[in-house]
Amino acid sequence: MTPVDTEKGRAMRPFAFLTAALAALTARLDAEDLERGDVPGWVMITVMTAALVLAILVPFRTAIVDAVTNALTSVTSSG
Secondary structure (H helix, E strand, O other), X not given: OOHHHHHHHHHHHHHHXXXXXXXXXXXXXXXXXXXXXXXXXXXXXXXXXXHHXXXXXXXXXXXXXXXXXXXXXXXXXXX
């Protein structure tokens, strides 16, 4: 190999990687997704967790705020 070929090979590596990445992305986008349109499980878990937090927080907000305030006061005042 001549020095020119070595430099050309190094210059082509990023191009080859970019070409491979683009080909993989195109193949993924062209593939038929069987779950398209369904709500993914992680979305449902996130929404249900937010609903549970609100269901607990709304009726017990003052009690939770008082408990956290008392806990922080007892930790910071016993220095």
